[in-house]
Amino acid sequence: MTRFLNGSVSRRSVLKAGGALAGAAALGTFGYTPAQAAGDLRIIMPGGSWKEWVEQTFTAPFGSANEVEILWKLGLGQEPLVMAQQARPQWDLIHTGQMRAGQLGAMGLYQPLSEEKMPNLAKIHPSFRYQYLAGKCHTPYGLCVNTSKITREITSWEDLWDPEFKGRVAFPAWGWIGDEVFHAINIAFGGTSEDIEPGIAKFKELFAENGAVVANNVEHTRQLIDAEEVWLVPFFGARIEQAAAAGTPVEFVIPEEGGLSWIWNMSIIANRPEQNVANAEALLDTTFEAERQIEFAKLTGYPPTNIDAMANLPAELKRLELSDSDVELLGKLQSQLDPMTLFAYRDQYAERWNKEVLGA
Amino acid sequence: MSQQSSRAGGLFGAALMSPIGILYLCFLLLPIGFFLSLSFFTYSAQQMYVAEPTLDNYSRLIFDGYYRRIIYDTIRVSLVVTVITLVFGYALAYFLTRVKSTWRGIMMFLIIAPLMTGVIVRTYGWIVLLGTDGLVNAILVWIGIVERPISMLGNEKTVIVALVHIMLPYMVFPIFSSLVAQDPHLVPAASTLGAKPLRTFFEVTLPLSRSGIVMGSVIVFTMTSGSIVTVELLGGRDMTMMGQLIYQLILSTFNWPLGAAVAALLVLCQFIMISYYFRKMRRAY
Numbered sequence: 001m002t003r004f005l006n007g008s009v010s011r012r013s014v015l016k017a018g019g020a021l022a023g024a025a026a027l028g029t030f031g032y033t034p035a036q037a038a039g040d041l042r043i044i045m046p047g048g049s050w051k052e053w054v055e056q057t058f059t060a061p062f063g064s065a066n067e068v069e070i071l072w073k074l075g076l077g078q079e080p081l082v083m084a085q086q087a088r089p090q091w092d093l094i095h096t097g098q099m100r101a102g103q104l105g106a107m108g109l110y111q112p113l114s115e116e117k118m119p120n121l122a123k124i125h126p127s128f129r130y131q132y133l134a135g136k137c138h139t140p141y142g143l144c145v146n147t148s149k150i151t152r153e154i155t156s157w158e159d160l161w162d163p164e165f166k167g168r169v170a171f172p173a174w175g176w177i178g179d180e181v182f183h184a185i186n187i188a189f190g191g192t193s194e195d196i197e198p199g200i201a202k203f204k205e206l207f208a209e210n211g212a213v214v215a216n217n218v219e220h221t222r223q224l225i226d227a228e229e230v231w232l233v234p235f236f237g238a239r240i241e242q243a244a245a246a247g248t249p250v251e252f253v254i255p256e257e258g259g260l261s262w263i264w265n266m267s268i269i270a271n272r273p274e275q276n277v278a279n280a281e282a283l284l285d286t287t288f289e290a291e292r293q294i295e296f297a298k299l300t301g302y303p304p305t306n307i308d309a310m311a312n313l314p315a316e317l318k319r320l321e322l323s324d325s326d327v328e329l330l331g332k333l334q335s336q337l338d339p340m341t342l343f344a345y346r347d348q349y350a351e352r353w354n355k356e357v358l359g360a
Numbered sequence: 361m362s363q364q365s366s367r368a369g370g371l372f373g374a375a376l377m378s379p380i381g382i383l384y385l386c387f388l389l390l391p392i393g394f395f396l397s398l399s400f401f402t403y404s405a406q407q408m409y410v411a412e413p414t415l416d417n418y419s420r421l422i423f424d425g426y427y428r429r430i431i432y433d434t435i436r437v438s439l440v441v442t443v444i445t446l447v448f449g450y451a452l453a454y455f456l457t458r459v460k461s462t463w464r465g466i467m468m469f470l471i472i473a474p475l476m477t478g479v480i481v482r483t484y485g486w487i488v489l490l491g492t493d494g495l496v497n498a499i500l501v502w503i504g505i506v507e508r509p510i511s512m513l514g515n516e517k518t519v520i521v522a523l524v525h526i527m528l529p530y531m532v533f534p535i536f537s538s539l540v541a542q543d544p545h546l547v548p549a550a551s552t553l554g555a556k557p558l559r560t561f562f563e564v565t566l567p568l569s570r571s572g573i574v575m576g577s578v579i580v581f582t583m584t585s586g587s588i589v590t591v592e593l594l595g596g597r598d599m600t601m602m603g604q605l606i607y608q609l610i611l612s613t614f615n616w617p618l619g620a621a622v623a624a625l626l627v628l629c630q631f632i633m634i635s636y637y638f639r640k641m642r643r644a645y
Contacts, residue, residue, distance in 0.1 A: 175608050223487060354600070
């Protein structure tokens, strides 16, 4: 110390100190701490209100009960990251929907779910359970109808093409969820996953002749609905309910050809260390518990997928109760889609949409 | 001795520069270089890309009318925004140099203030203002210019207005810096020699603010040509710019080679436009 104060510091000691400092800085930069090495769980998800709800209901209680540190990577469209890290994945879980989970799962990027490791999985309704993803909730999707502007009964996807609503209809952006909605409606018009001609022809008409506008995301759609810029638009049931509660005259309609329903939860990314996989499975298992799903439904307004939770909804959530026929109607179109065909042709389909529908 | 000390000074300078140089090389140039090299790889639906060299991505962009139109629209809109921003930005910067210092501080704060909020918030602000139930429509209906609210969103003009608003601070400050750096005696001197105010402006003030004009224009052109959010939210279905296309190709359809080719073309377009602009400015003054 005296030597230091006297200014007689050797070059070697400066190099040593510099090296130690640089090492500490590098470790700090890359977020390494011994606690994380002991037990962490690295989750990818878009963020926003969903992240807060997932954190509040599932990850924070799980993390504190099991002394597992939760690390997040937030942002839209993170699947390319998982694909790019295929050889050395750095993340354990990714928040996703059933279509993308099926596609990336088939490529070996996600790990199949196992009842043996996650006992609560057995309680998930078969309609909301896939090989690589089982829902913690599902999101019924159909038509949002402005009841003050549209007085006649809306029953079908075909109503979007009614000239009476010209310039007052919208459709979700392709890169958001528009691709899946398009493919589902294409099925309703007689197309298949390989044959999108019927859908392309119909949607070309919707944009060119009925003046449809593109809704870019949830917030943009809500803004279009609340400002009554659009009167008829495909949208999530719970979001329509929120708009109605805020005073916008809207109601949710499941079209007679079939609505859609996304199930949302986390898929386990394959080839991660054993401890991380165990943590991921333990966390996922809590998302399948009836009580937690009811808590989540209270926050989000989206129905649970656990059979016990679905059958025992508290009074304030009775509005979320779906009959077997409702569940069947919601899954009718999507169940006919072939995820791998859509994945293989996604580039060509997106280009056709841009050129032939939006560019018409 | 002096050669020795100059060499030592050079080594010291290089040593000082090396950490930032290494950082730029490892975390900026190499990743960008790798990404741009993907544009010569072949697209694969399952793996995003395979390392089979091809020029297909570039030929698709150059020979397909759809992509050519996007490239043309990007350059055209970026130029229009740059020119409008330059006119308004120059006027504002010039005015700022002429006002009293107390007002100057307030005005500069007002120009900077929008930068304190994100682009998304500012773009949504335009939606609120220009929507059918927005303030502008309410005023138009109240004055009686229109009978019922008109649709002002979903077109190129709205995008240009919003982009000019977003880009204005990036034009004002470089020009303002070049204006305040000018010798205050030059304008009175020109006037003493018989030059009228307009001639003084075009022959003294404007040429001397060239560096600010070039810098502001380069920043605005580059940022505008890479815009995504504003064009996406205000542009409507028939307006696509290269930034949006890159976003869609990388994050939605996972066609990284084509996305990389669009990014490379965007950088090339920016480089050509900026070089041309620099040369023109050099010749003009």
